[in-house]
Structures are given as C-alpha cells and as structure tokens.
Amino acid sequence: MTGLWQVIAEFEEEWADGKVQGWDNEGQENGHVSAQPSGIDLDYYSTVEELMEVGPERLKEALAALGLKTGGTFQQRAERLFLTKHTPLEQLDRKHFAKGSRGAEQNGFAATPQQAESSKAIAFTEAKIIKLCDLLHETIVRTKENVEKKQALTYEEMEAEREEEDIQADSESDDEEQQIYNPLKLPMGWDGKPIPYWLYKLHGLGQEFKCEICGNHSYWGRRAYERHFKEWRHQHGMRCLGIPNTKNFNEITSIEEAKVLWEGIQEKQGVNKWRPELEEEYEDKEGNIYNKKTYTDLQRQGLI
Structure with a gap:
C-alpha cells in the first residue's frame, strides 16, 4: 500500500509537469490535442475503402473525438475522417463539424475536459500496472520459470507431480477436519466451521x-x-x-x-x-x- 500511495503522489506531480512517460499532456493542459486523438492512425490507410475496414463504430468514435459530424452512411463517415489525413482540421470546411462543436470554433484543436480526464485515467492505470509489475517482479519471474519447467516435463514426471500434490492436499484437508472442535454440536456456518455460540443463542x-x-x-x-x-x-x-x-x-x-x-x-x-x-x-x-x-x-x- 505504501508503494501505491507513492505512485499516486509521483504520478500527480509528473502529470502536472507533463513528464509522464509516453504521455505528452502539455498540449492537453494548454487546451490542445493532436489531430488524431481517436486512436486511428490514418498513415496506415491509403484509401477510403481501407479505412472502412476499422468498422462503423470506431469511425463514429474517431469523428466525435475530432468534433466532426458522425452522421451519414458508413462510406460518408470514412470519407469525412479521411479528409483529416491531408487537410489540417483548422482548414476544413465548417460544414464537416458538428453543431456546437468546440473543435470547429477553435480550429479543431480544443480538448474537452472529458478527453483530458480520460487520458489521465489511462495514464494513471499504466503507472499502477508498471508499479505492480515492479513490486511483483520476483513472483512473476518465478511463475514464468515454473511454467517453463512444466512445459519441459515428460508425461511421467507430470503424473508424479500431480499425485504428490493430491496427497499433500488430502493431508491438509484431514488436518483441518481434525482441528474442528465442536463439543456443543453447534450448526456449521458457510465456512465449514461451527457458528459462534452467541449467534446460536440469539436465533x-x-x-x-x-x-x-x-x-x-x-x-x-x-x-x-x-x-x-x-x-x-x-x-x-x-x-x-x-x-x-x-x-x-x-x-x-x-x-x-x-x-x-x-x-x-x-x-x-x-x-x-x-x-x-x-x-x-x-x-x-x-x-x-x-x-x-x-x-x-x-x-x-x-x-x-
């Protein structure tokens, strides 16, 4: 827990300074985002038909993120988004932007508070995952080694190991049963142990x-x-x-x-x-x- 609180403090400080690794949020704090905040890299697509392969929902999300209209047919959406590959948002005709879109009013670069919060949440999740991987590094390494070891075992060795685990599990369950002490014959609870005597009397x-x-x-x-x-x-x-x-x-x-x-x-x-x-x-x-x-x-x- 101490390590997690440290991650939160460090992340907030780095985010405020725009120094989070892999996240350049300086532009977001100044009210600007990149021309492609949608997660679709248009450099990979050379035609509208290729862009249509990402699906209608992703196209709609990408258009909404840029403040562009999301209506029309599937192909019209793809054509509208493909325009932004060679034409900066500030040079696009205003008819392509949704009504009331801050993107149209501010040359297509305005970031909404929701986008900034979403980016920050994703970056914070990544920071926590990195910290957890660091804290559990030894466990992860041992787990990988154990998996690799099992992959190298023969069938006979795997059967012998499984039998040993079954014997150990049976002995542990026998020990647990022997440890249950119930002289008052109290009913068993959900955990397989006698319920408390006060609860027995209460009901x-x-x-x-x-x-x-x-x-x-x-x-x-x-x-x-x-x-x-x-x-x-x-x-x-x-x-x-x-x-x-x-x-x-x-x-x-x-x-x-x-x-x-x-x-x-x-x-x-x-x-x-x-x-x-x-x-x-x-x-x-x-x-x-x-x-x-x-x-x-x-x-x-x-x-x-």
Whole structure:
C-alpha cells in the first residue's frame, strides 16, 4: 500500500509537469490535442475503402473525438475522417463539424475536459500496472520459470507431480477436519466451521419446533419455524388435508386443530367447499404471496 500511495503522489506531480512517460499532456493542459486523438492512425490507410475496414463504430468514435459530424452512411463517415489525413482540421470546411462543436470554433484543436480526464485515467492505470509489475517482479519471474519447467516435463514426471500434490492436499484437508472442535454440536456456518455460540443463542437455534402437518418434521429456531409455514413442505401437507394454506392457519401445526379450525371457518362463511384457485396461497422466490389463480397465470407467462 505504501508503494501505491507513492505512485499516486509521483504520478500527480509528473502529470502536472507533463513528464509522464509516453504521455505528452502539455498540449492537453494548454487546451490542445493532436489531430488524431481517436486512436486511428490514418498513415496506415491509403484509401477510403481501407479505412472502412476499422468498422462503423470506431469511425463514429474517431469523428466525435475530432468534433466532426458522425452522421451519414458508413462510406460518408470514412470519407469525412479521411479528409483529416491531408487537410489540417483548422482548414476544413465548417460544414464537416458538428453543431456546437468546440473543435470547429477553435480550429479543431480544443480538448474537452472529458478527453483530458480520460487520458489521465489511462495514464494513471499504466503507472499502477508498471508499479505492480515492479513490486511483483520476483513472483512473476518465478511463475514464468515454473511454467517453463512444466512445459519441459515428460508425461511421467507430470503424473508424479500431480499425485504428490493430491496427497499433500488430502493431508491438509484431514488436518483441518481434525482441528474442528465442536463439543456443543453447534450448526456449521458457510465456512465449514461451527457458528459462534452467541449467534446460536440469539436465533434460538437450540429450541425445537415440530410440525405434525409437515410429517413431524423438526425446525430449529423461531425464525425457521415461522418461515416454514410458507414453504413447500407445509403447503404440501395442507394441500393433502384439503385445507387452504391461508394466514388463518399460521402457528397451527396439529392436523386435528387445522381440521377443526377449517370446519369452523366453513360454518361461519356458509361454504361447504373451499375454492383453491382463490383461497390457496403460493409464495415465489422473492417472498411475494399470490392466490393459486394469480400464481398460475404469472407462471404461465414466465414472470415467476
């Protein structure tokens, strides 16, 4: 990190003085850029047809960088850019420049702040890469030597080396498994290690909740227990009982209690048969709740 901060300081100083290697930004700071800031060297092209090989998008970018119009056909763009090969921008007819272009007003040499910032960002990236290559020089050299060494190995030598690496990896994994100490039988976290005890207590993971509707499945912790009422296992159990999985049945885990409550709801509403397409609830991956009809329609349309 110290080396990187040093690079930033040195770069800012050299950029201000126009001394960054490979970047002559003195002209940019004075408000001028070269006639070809687009990255297309017209010296390599002798005809418009050859220039068209770079593609329409690059031509458009090159024209925009020079403040020239970017419209017209593919060939018209190439012809417009090819004019700048033998004709300085300040001598071009103003009709070739885009409206409001500072390039036309300032003889085609004005640099926009965006261009200056873009050039500075690229130069700074190069400076960081050079510094990182310097800091990692030894590692890079060793890596190259290792690659060259492997390229010179025979098939038998490569197989022997691979077997040695596999044995070493197996021994390391065995050591890691032996080091895991979990006397409290805590659940494993994402890293393969027991979660902290305070987190175990915070979520009440030592508390067991059984649900008869889910086939006496156990849920550990209040959070998992509350969430399971909208999950597939509980929904399937309610469907098998012929009971809609609505909010009225939250916290109901007994089959008998669910049946009694459903009979009471039917008597109160005067309905002998429930309508699953309107009353049965479904949950998507984002936790949104729909009735069966809406869920089926959205699923058929590929929206969920």
